[in-house]
Amino acid sequence: MANSSAWLLLVGVGLTGALGLNFQNSSSKLLTVLNTSAPVQEVLYHIDVWKNEAATVAQDYPVSSNLESVIRSEVGGDWERGRLVLQIANQARTLELKQAIYTALWKELQQTKQIYDPLKILEFYDQLAVHTDVPIQLMEHIYRAFINRSAQLLEAPFHTASRVATFPLVNSLVIRLTFSTLDYLRDILEVLYDAVLALETPLSVVQRLGNLTASLTQLAQANLQLISREELKRGDPEVQQALQSNIRNLLSQPGFEKEVAQSLQSEIYAHLSKDEQLLYTARKVCIRNVTQENSYIYECPQTYLICSNARDPKKAAYFIQRGHSNDSRPQFAFYSAFWRSRYILMEPATATSNNATHSITKNVYSRPTINWWRVLYENGGISFYDAATENSVLCGGDPVHWDGEEHHVYTRHVSEFSAHRAECTWSLEDCSDAA
Numbered sequence: 372m373a374n375s376s377a378w379l380l381l382v383g384v385g386l387t388g389a390l391g392l393n394f395q396n397s398s399s400k401l402l403t404v405l406n407t408s409a410p411v412q413e414v415l416y417h418i419d420v421w422k423n424e425a426a427t428v429a430q431d432y433p434v435s436s437n438l439e440s441v442i443r444s445e446v447g448g449d450w451e452r453g454r455l456v457l458q459i460a461n462q463a464r465t466l467e468l469k470q471a472i473y474t475a476l477w478k479e480l481q482q483t484k485q486i487y488d489p490l491k492i493l494e495f496y497d498q499l500a501v502h503t504d505v506p507i508q509l510m511e512h513i514y515r516a517f518i519n520r521s522a523q524l525l526e527a528p529f530h531t532a533s534r535v536a537t538f539p540l541v542n543s544l545v546i547r548l549t550f551s552t553l554d555y556l557r558d559i560l561e562v563l564y565d566a567v568l569a570l571e572t573p574l575s576v577v578q579r580l581g582n583l584t585a586s587l588t589q590l591a592q593a594n595l596q597l598i599s600r601e602e603l604k605r606g607d608p609e610v611q612q613a614l615q616s617n618i619r620n621l622l623s624q625p626g627f628e629k630e631v632a633q634s635l636q637s638e639i640y641a642h643l644s645k646d647e648q649l650l651y652t653a654r655k656v657c658i659r660n661v662t663q664e665n666s667y668i669y670e671c672p673q674t675y676l677i678c679s680n681a682r683d684p685k686k687a688a689y690f691i692q693r694g695h696s697n698d699s700r701p702q703f704a705f706y707s708a709f710w711r712s713r714y715i716l717m718e719p720a721t722a723t724s725n726n727a728t729h730s731i732t733k734n735v736y737s738r739p740t741i742n743w744w745r746v747l748y749e750n751g752g753i754s755f756y757d758a759a760t761e762n763s764v765l766c767g768g769d770p771v772h773w774d775g776e777e778h779h780v781y782t783r784h785v786s787e788f789s790a791h792r793a794e795c796t797w798s799l800e801d802c803s804d805a806a
């Protein structure tokens with residue numbers, strides 16, 4: 372360890388000589404000294420001289436091992452001091468020395484307990500990234516350490532049975548990640564899913580993800596990445612249902628269309644059923660009988676009622692308006708592309724014939740007032756409930772309620788829905804290009 376002593380001596384002499392400090396005492400002395408500009412130059416000058424001499428003598432890495440011991444004593448288990456060492460690396464005269472400082476510093480920081488906090492690693496990574504001359508392998512290694520550690524932390528909620536447990540460290544990590552590129556999250560999720568899907572059932576992982584607190588963008592990314600995993604492609608209906616539920620929860624957030632990037636939104640919509648997808652992606656839709664190819668909703672020719680007759684290319688298209696009820700669930704309004712600003716509207720039911728055979732109400736009109744519908748996806752199609760009361764469902768197709776050429780649609784009480792599924796299930800077509 373002759374080189375080591377020479378190094379220490381050199382530094383000691385250089386510093387005490389320059390500044391009159393007691394080297395043996397203060398463990399942060401080197402940093403203090405290097406923190407002032409003039410002596411730094413002097414110290415580094417000596418380091419360079421020493422290093423060049425050493426290099427001619429030995430081909431191994433005496434520099435880094437000596438540097439390590441000095442850095443070790445300076446960092447002294449305190450992560451924050453690493454920042455100061457990093458600051459002075461800038462002033463090292465040779466690239467080799469700089470890189471030796473970076474590497475030794477990383478080695479040393481790994482001895483501190485704070486390495487378990489991925490945000491500390493990220494902070495260090497960001498600080499290093501400011502230096503353009505850090506070896507790429509070192510940057511990659513530190514990045515992987517950050518990713519691995521983050522994934523490890525994020526595993527906790529996925530291994531916890533409680534759906535209401537809170538994870539403050541996970542939360543602060545997730546919040547911090549909203550300020551970084553989505554690539555970081557993508558890489559973390561990859562490692563996370565490798566780990567949790569090896570130990571937990573896909574259903575459990577999907578459900579835990581459904582309870583994770585994160586930004587809408589992060590949740591969109593996390594769900595998409597989970598959906599694309601091989602482990603989830605085995606078609607277990609329960610898993611598919613849970614995934615759909617996660618996605619619907621996302622869509623039901625009022626901020627979804629505003630906060631989440633278009634490209635990510637499109638990827639999410641692609642995982643919805645065809646009808647549901649159109650509600651978010653089509654400019655205009657046609658609403659037709661789910662089994663009858665030629666029975667479309669449009670304004671009746673003679674009355675202001677709504678009919679379901681053969682398609683009239685001019686009248687059958689509706690613009691979609693999306694909204695949220697005050698409990699933030701999605702709701703939709705449909706206004707005629709032909710008549711403009713005339714909505715499909717359900718008037719509140721007055722006292723109606725409520726007997727067993729004819730418990731329907733003809734109260735669906737074309738009116739210039741907005742009217743919200745809640746959409747349910749089932750039976751291979753969709754159903755429309757009036758959003759205000761959720762007591763009525765939109766139905767049609769029973770000739771008893773028609774009037775000659777006018778095939779009126781009507782509403783039923785929701786309690787009748789299961790007994791009249793065919794009558795109350797519709798399908799959407801993309802009519803964006805219709806007149």
Ligand SMILES: *[C@@H]1O[C@H](CO)[C@@H](O)[C@H](O)[C@H]1NC(C)=O
Nearest residue numbers: 399402403404405406407455
């Ligand atoms: C480095 O210098 C700055 C400003 O001169 C000072 O605030 C800081 O405390 C110094 N750090 C050390 C370790 O001496």
Ligand SMILES: *[C@@H]1O[C@H](CO)[C@@H](O)[C@H](O)[C@H]1NC(C)=O
Nearest residue numbers: 512513514515516517519520
């Ligand atoms: C990160 O984790 C992977 C897989 O467990 C492992 O192979 C790799 O060595 C780890 N890298 C770091 C820097 O921790």
Ligand SMILES: *[C@@H]1O[C@H](CO)[C@@H](O)[C@H](O)[C@H]1NC(C)=O
Nearest residue numbers: 534535536578581582583616
């Ligand atoms: C967790 O998710 C389940 C199912 O989606 C939900 O019922 C429950 O309220 C959620 N818990 C919390 C704390 O969000």
Ligand SMILES: *[C@@H]1O[C@H](CO)[C@@H](O)[C@H](O)[C@H]1NC(C)=O
Nearest residue numbers: 695696697698699758759760
């Ligand atoms: C939401 O709106 C309904 C009727 O539209 C109303 O009865 C209810 O009190 C509202 N709830 C809140 C939380 O504002």
Ligand SMILES: *[C@@H]1O[C@H](CO)[C@@H](O)[C@H](O)[C@H]1NC(C)=O
Nearest residue numbers: 723724725726727728729730
């Ligand atoms: C049920 O309603 C229909 C139509 O409103 C009516 O013709 C019929 O007489 C009613 N039946 C009973 C038992 O009230």
Ligand SMILES: *[C@@H]1O[C@H](CO)[C@@H](O)[C@H](O)[C@H]1NC(C)=O
Nearest residue numbers: 660663767768793794795796
């Ligand atoms: C669809 O057509 C079938 C067959 O004509 C009919 O029984 C059903 O009630 C119709 N449904 C709707 C929603 O119009």
Ligand SMILES: CC(=O)N[C@H]1CO[C@H](CO)[C@@H](O)[C@@H]1O
Nearest residue numbers: 393395396397398399400447
């Ligand atoms: C950092 C350090 O060890 N400082 C010590 C330097 O010496 C004085 C006096 O002996 C101590 O009080 C400090 O703690």
